[in-house]
Amino acid sequence: MRGVDGRWGRAAVATVVVLAAVFAGQFLWIVLRPPTDPAGDMRLWQVVDLVVPFGVSLLLLALWLRLREGRGLSGLGVPVRRRVRAVLGASALAIVVFAVAAVAAAAVGGPDGGGADPAGDVVAPGILAVVAVLLATALQSSTEELLFRGYLLGAVRTGFGSAAAVAFSSVVFGLCHSFNSGATVVYVATTVALGALLGVLALGRGGLWASCSFHTVWNTVQNVLADPAAGPRDSGASAGEVVFLLTIVCCVVIAVWLRRRRPVPPQPEVAR
Numbered sequence: 001m002r003g004v005d006g007r008w009g010r011a012a013v014a015t016v017v018v019l020a021a022v023f024a025g026q027f028l029w030i031v032l033r034p035p036t037d038p039a040g041d042m043r044l045w046q047v048v049d050l051v052v053p054f055g056v057s058l059l060l061l062a063l064w065l066r067l068r069e070g071r072g073l074s075g076l077g078v079p080v081r082r083r084v085r086a087v088l089g090a091s092a093l094a095i096v097v098f099a100v101a102a103v104a105a106a107a108v109g110g111p112d113g114g115g116a117d118p119a120g121d122v123v124a125p126g127i128l129a130v131v132a133v134l135l136a137t138a139l140q141s142s143t144e145e146l147l148f149r150g151y152l153l154g155a156v157r158t159g160f161g162s163a164a165a166v167a168f169s170s171v172v173f174g175l176c177h178s179f180n181s182g183a184t185v186v187y188v189a190t191t192v193a194l195g196a197l198l199g200v201l202a203l204g205r206g207g208l209w210a211s212c213s214f215h216t217v218w219n220t221v222q223n224v225l226a227d228p229a230a231g232p233r234d235s236g237a238s239a240g241e242v243v244f245l246l247t248i249v250c251c252v253v254i255a256v257w258l259r260r261r262r263p264v265p266p267q268p269e270v271a272r
Contacts, residue, residue, distance in 0.1 A: 007159020014155035018147045025056035050136040054143040076150030077208035086206030087213040094217035101247040109240025141215035148173045149202035170195030186241045193248040200255040
């Protein structure tokens with residue numbers, strides 16, 4: 001980062017940039033968002049709620065990188081050679097991890113045992129609705145990956161190493177989600193664990209292509225199954241949600257162990 005001295009300064013600036021981009025998009029949408037029509041298409045509102053705020057956040061990040069650091073979004077993350085393989089592999093992994101965690105949670109807490117996000121009743125959306133939610137979720141998830149695993153993790157990694165970068169970016173990622181409606185301590189902890197898993201993926205051979213794909217599939221499953229018209233659940237955490245968290249933590253441990261057995265791709269240069 002040009003004009004910023006020291007690893008602490010670069011990490012602090014990156015944190016401020018990420019938080020400013022995230023909350024600027026959210027607050028702008030809160031101010032400009034028209035009242036929701038209860039009789040309208042709630043799936044459409046679900047899509048717009050994802051596209052507008054995160055589109056603003058992505059634009060702000062791109063402008064900062066171009067105007068302040070002289071680089072583009074493509075300069076974030078580790079180099080990736082086999083992008084299609086990374087996308088398909090991470091997408092399949094997301095389905096497997098989510099299914100295992102959901103089954104484990106249901107086995108302990110019953111069918112309503114909980115998951116990574118507060119959600120309403122399961123509904124059956126149409127094909128067009130699924131495609132629209134998938135595209136909107138891809139924008140939202142990829143924006144979060146570029147912010148937290150691309151920019152923030154990369155800036156912290158330059159001065160503090162990979163382990164500290166994954167840990168710090170994951171905590172910031174989880175704390176940002178603590179503002180979500182109905183968020184619990186277990187939910188935030190699960191988000192931190194998920195951020196750590198995404199961080200390990202982002203530093204692997206699949207890079208941000210893998211983490212964006214995993215994140216997109218993970219969130220799409222929840223967005224499609226959740227009822228967009230349902231309100232938040234109570235603030236209590238069920239036994240199933242705790243098991244869901246522990247399952248994700250186990251996946252993080254396995255991912256770290258596997259990553260240590262394989263060489264880490266070269267660290268990208270950060271503009272100074």
